[in-house]
Amino acid sequence: MATLDELKKGWQSNPPTSLQTPHYDQADLLATTRARSARQVNRAIQYFWASLTLQIIVYGLLSHVLVRFWGTTDVQWLCLLGVLLYLPFTVVLMRQFKRIARASPGQQKDSLSIQAHIQQQYTNLKGFYRLKRSYEYGLVPLITALGVYLIFRLYVPGGVSQHLTGATTTYLLSLLACGWAIMRENDNHFKQPLGELKKVLDEFKNSQAA
Numbered sequence: 001m002a003t004l005d006e007l008k009k010g011w012q013s014n015p016p017t018s019l020q021t022p023h024y025d026q027a028d029l030l031a032t033t034r035a036r037s038a039r040q041v042n043r044a045i046q047y048f049w050a051s052l053t054l055q056i057i058v059y060g061l062l063s064h065v066l067v068r069f070w071g072t073t074d075v076q077w078l079c080l081l082g083v084l085l086y087l088p089f090t091v092v093l094m095r096q097f098k099r100i101a102r103a104s105p106g107q108q109k110d111s112l113s114i115q116a117h118i119q120q121q122y123t124n125l126k127g128f129y130r131l132k133r134s135y136e137y138g139l140v141p142l143i144t145a146l147g148v149y150l151i152f153r154l155y156v157p158g159g160v161s162q163h164l165t166g167a168t169t170t171y172l173l174s175l176l177a178c179g180w181a182i183m184r185e186n187d188n189h190f191k192q193p194l195g196e197l198k199k200v201l202d203e204f205k206n207s208q209a210a
Helices: 004-013 021-068 073-102 111-155 164-209
Strands: none
Touching: 021 073, 021 111, 021 164, 073 111, 111 164
């Protein structure tokens, strides 16, 4: 897809022959920019839906274990701890999703408003990505340890204390798998979209300076 600068150069090298053509070219340029930015934002929004679905599953599993093993004090407290660990991230996730969804560049008509909204999308997405990475450093190791402990506590006779090597191996493998998945997730839904949005913003600045 053509970039903002490429469309502008094409328009300048082929001057309009009627009064209506400049309006058409400008509209085409803005439509292209909206499409490029919207495509990148949609990649990030896909993460929000997937993450929310995952968290609903986690809440459901913890609630199921809590009810099924009601009366087992340590299991109850661990289930509640898991909910409390995820809850702040869920709240932040929903707030950021609303901000990004509302500031849609596809709804804007002129170049100034499109640029401002793309900048807003970029700032919101970058801020959430920074928070996500910081939160994951603490959340993923804790929630993985909690999950491994509960599995061994409830379904493996003797629990972690009698199967320390197995529990440790399971924890490390689970942590590596989560780390690999998070790296791919961050690259596909945050790093690449942020890079593309930054390119669009740079093209706006270059076209204004020209």
